[in-house]
Amino acid sequence: MRLSIILPALLLVTASAARADDTPPAAPVLAQVLAESTTFDWRQPKAEDTLYMDLPGGRVVIELAPRFAPEHTANIRTLAREGYWNGLAIVRVQDNYVVQWADPGAGDATTRKPLGTAKARLPAEFEHTGTLPGLALIDSRDAYAERVGFVEGFPVGHDPQRGATWLAHCYGIVGAGRDNAADSSSGAELYVVIGHAPRHLDRNITPVGRVLSGMELLSALPRGPAPMGFHADAAHHVPITAITLASEIPAAERLPIEVFRTDTPAFQRLVQARRERHEEWFVDPVGRIELCNVPLPVRLRADSAK
Template identity: 50%
Template sequence: MPMHRIPLFCLAVLATMAMASAAMAKPQPARVSQADIIKNAAPGDWRRLDPDNTLVMELQGKPVIIELAPRFAPQHVANIRILTREGFYTGIGVVRVQDNYVTQWADPYDEDKDKAKPLGSARASLPAEFSIAYKGLPLSHFKDADGWAPVSGFVDGMPVAADPAKNKAWIAHCYGVVGAARGNPLDSSNGTSLYAIIGQAPRVLDLNITVVGRVVKGMDVLASLPRGPGAMGFYEKPEQAIPITRARMLADIPVGEQPAIEILRTDTPTWTALVEASRHAIGGWSVHSALHSNICNRSVPTRDIPKSTP
């Protein structure tokens, strides 16, 4: 059949088949595993914890290390430093463990005026710090849609969502994120009661609670505690609280006793490559690549500080 007599739709099908065949013939770029990307990260891709913005708690003989977020909640972080250094957290305990939701710690006697622990020089009331300005924020953007916000990514190792049109950015409620519990009044949080997300990300809490940081080590401790038998996972009696035996700012721990870990920076090409790798399945087991990632299923790697590093 002469070429000019072939129906147009047939030509379109032939062209599509040719393009598909060419695509199959074209060598595909080799995928590097996330483990190899982390292994091959340059020394400058890692950072140490800021001693003045790191809270170290001891729970059941194990450390729980929380990196605070002064960029996002400066007044709450300042209050947490005071509460830590004046001994408020030492001796209080975990009062709530709700399955697939949160582990929360507070003074178990906070509703008993005769037994409640004094706040010392910490402030009893703070303004809500639900969000900060988006403009000028050094956000390492994710390419995929978040679903909860127009823009998302990481800042200072924190998972961040943002609405540029409203000039708002906030730390998202992902696994391991730490927030300051509050009552109905917006200014009722002060850091005396904190919680960590131990389940699937409850993003409905975004912009409703001040987020103060994230757990960088010790999620296994917080997530494995006995679930509370009371409503919303609370322990029913103060004496059931699991005590925090000691809480210190990293800066106040003798150098020889400080946890020797460092965090992968989230403002580097290595981090960008790691996020992209998480979108692709590799290896003999996988048959499908999601080609999608979001800030709550992308954890930030940590590692022991190499002994040769001064």
């Protein structure tokens, strides 16, 4: 009995001494971080902030970002509740850039779909100023922001001098299209990033959320041949069956999605695991990471029957 207790202790001391003399312990790999995570490290998106976008190929799930775009989020909720997008279409698929959905008849006042009780014009919501609970900064060299990190699962840029934080245009981010005027968006015309992160859009347009699942249904769509990826031929538009708020359907019918929290020690370990790549395949452990290369794990709740 005594030997079984002392021997592991001796091995631990020996291993610790060896690490002190040689190199620090290797960072964990992503699979290890996820395997060791607890229920505390995961969260369920709020139903009132979750959109289900139903396409012929399946369902896309989008989480809205009311902390950064409260007026856009409120308008989008209204549009969804009133069925605005039902029967509209994806009209633009630009390679290495964005997929965009809108009213195909919006350019003609006689065929334009009414916005119902939603607002036709919203203020620009390009950044948030002031304290942000849950801001988790990461060590990363960034061309577009002095500091970068995450807030409630969303990638952000941060200016500590001005106390400003904004959503970054990483893969999967959803934004609201606008005209030249900064306050010309209604949230009715939305896009999602499907290519290399167009960070030049940061603080020039209002991001409203991000895709949690179903990106493959958007990123694999046929590219539009017209300028900027638009489908000039309406026959090539992808119809939208419906865009529905999760809060508008019975709880038992909602997708039991969980998202990895970004305000926990487990997330910092995840970032470390992706900065120091110690999977067997890697020859060079890299030692650096870009904001948009940090994975944001999503899973179905473990006790779900689905």
